[in-house]
Amino acid sequence: MITEEDVERISWLARIEIDSSKSKEYAEQLNSILDYFQQLEELDTSDIEPTYHVDDLVNVLRSDDIKPSFTQEEALENCENKKDGYFKVPGIM
């Protein structure tokens, strides 16, 4: 069961601001989604190998060889806020 408090906590974790008047509505919606998934629990999967990946591939590896990196100009090209070659964001503590 997702409570209104859970909704507020999840929104904080996801850094999404929500209108607190809506948290009851969101809790109901999330619970109905979870109820829907609950139906999957009824299936017996004890003999089924877990799927780790949709492809059957394993061990896709590369050798430890250097490839060219961006220049600083390229790295910062799409960035609005920058300073002295750094990305700049609001103060974080």
Added chain:
Amino acid sequence: MSYSNTDGIMIGLEIHVQLNRLKTKMFCGCSTQYHSSPPNTHVCPVCLGLPGALPVINQKAVESAMKVGLALNCEIVEQTQFHRKNYYYPDLPKGYQVSQFDYPIVSNGKVAIEGEDGELVIRIRRAHMEEDPGKLIHMGSIDKSKGTLIDYNRSGMALLEIVTEPDIRSPKEARRFLDKLRNILEYLDVFDSDLEGAMRVDANISLQGGDRTEIKNISSHKGAERALLYEIMRQKNLLRRGEIVTMETRHFDEARGVTTSMRSKEEEHDYRYFPEPDLVPLRVKDRTEKLLQELPELPDAKKERLISQYSISDMHAKALVSNLKIANFYEEVASEVNPKVAATWIADVLKGELNYRDLTIDACKVEDIVQLVTMIMENKITDRSAVEVIRTLLDSGGNCMEIVEKKGLVKVEDNVVEQAVDDVLGENKNAINDYLNGKEQSLNFLVGQVMKKTRGRADPMIVRDIIANRIK
């Protein structure tokens, strides 16, 4: 000697090791040699988290992680994969860190250290691979921050997070474990501890009757010992007053030597781990045999070999192997001169003089120490002069022979010593009488006078014997 651990101290460590001897990062071909480069010059679409970029696992990073696991006596997992660990902080360009979750690459290992009361085995719970975040630089002071600057050169560096069981019982044991681990990692050549941020430690600690706290991001081994000492004192005081130690994350303030609360358990992140869909699973256990063959001689094995091959003491062998470069240096010297004398001078004297100056063995040449040990063996210089030669070599450079000649350190001939003793005894009748009347210090005075006349080039022990014989 037995250690009773009356406070019921239990310490577990999480050590983040940067696999900085790799040429490239964990999931992209950007070079790892960013330490003296301008910001954001070792980045690409993958490590900047640009949309559509596809990470590919560095094979050597996987093999390095497996080698560390084997050196720590771990089991290699049959199949593993990467997960996304989600949290929002600007040092992570993607909003998640690629890490491992339920199937770490290696687990269930153990390492023996010298504990408070003899050998102590520390169990290794697991070690998993992950990527390093970027580096944040805060502008202005903490309370009046004008913004934060980000350099993503470090972003995507291969990390190995090694987690121990809470088997450590004192801050000193924690430090010894960290020293031992660093030693092993350097032998494996997967890691250079001299680079900034190469090893970061989190420590979990609890006392009997209290909850566990976690101290985050300690940057040195000495820092870990100090942080734990402080935290034990803090928890002990709380428990003594009947207060509760709550489960929380704390920060170690290196400058003030204290830990401060960062967040309580309730504020703890929920990382919402889920499998990384951009990376396919790894099945690499079949490489174990090949990697075992590639493992170098590790510190414990090297110590045993040095003891049996060169007949040196356990203490000297331990001091030598605690630094691979010094151990190699010693073996080069020992191949040319008496290995026991070489061990004494390198382990007891040279190592201390290097530490005192914050220098590595690179500051010293094998041939100089070979010459020095040869002169000591041939009785051409005194021990005191030999120490002076080492100090001069490290402080002003030059070579051994040059220093000995320039400083006139060649030991004086025996007849010169005899002459000096004659002179001193002739000039100091009072001191002789004092000595004969039981004043021991007078002998020291007379020896000092002879040393002065020979400008320190006589062997004080021999001078002492000569004088004592002459005036008894």
